[in-house]
Amino acid sequence: MKGSLKTLERIQKFKIDEQRKIMVDLQTKEEKILNDLRRLIQEYEQEKDFAAQNGYFGDFGAYTKRYLQYRDAFEQALKDVRKKIAEVRDIISDMFKEQKTYEIVDRQRKEREQKEEDLKTQKMLDEIGTNTYIKNKEQK
Numbered sequence: 383m384k385g386s387l388k389t390l391e392r393i394q395k396f397k398i399d400e401q402r403k404i405m406v407d408l409q410t411k412e413e414k415i416l417n418d419l420r421r422l423i424q425e426y427e428q429e430k431d432f433a434a435q436n437g438y439f440g441d442f443g444a445y446t447k448r449y450l451q452y453r454d455a456f457e458q459a460l461k462d463v464r465k466k467i468a469e470v471r472d473i474i475s476d477m478f479k480e481q482k483t484y485e486i487v488d489r490q491r492k493e494r495e496q497k498e499e500d501l502k503t504q505k506m507l508d509e510i511g512t513n514t515y516i517k518n519k520e521q522k
Contacts, residue, residue: 394481401474412463419456
């Protein structure tokens with residue numbers, strides 16, 4: 383049991399590390415989408431200013447329509463990534479709870495073993511003390 387519990391703890395730590403890697407990948411993806419979205423908005427604002435300054439609105443409506451489609455796509459991708467991040471956080475949280483359970487069980491097992499060892503030692507010392515008392519009593 384002792385070895386199997388340690389093995390379970392090691393496996394759990396490995397699984398948590400794997401989920402953390404997935405989390406980092408998702409957070410990196412989230413940051414990239416945010417940067418792309420910011421860049422798209424900035425480009426749109428520049429185009430809007432250019433069109434306003436030059437009095438040219440010929441294709442700006444089509445540009446705006448395309449901009450809105452891209453923006454919606456980025457926002458949907460961002461929403462999807464954030465949903466996955468939340469799912470991975472929940473998985474990691476559950477895994478930490480499970481790992482904590484293993485640690486508590488291991489600590490309780492060690493405490494129980496220590497109490498048993500202390501009890502054996504105390505019984506042995508009591509027996510030695512009783513035998514010594516009996517010998518001293520007989521010698522007097």
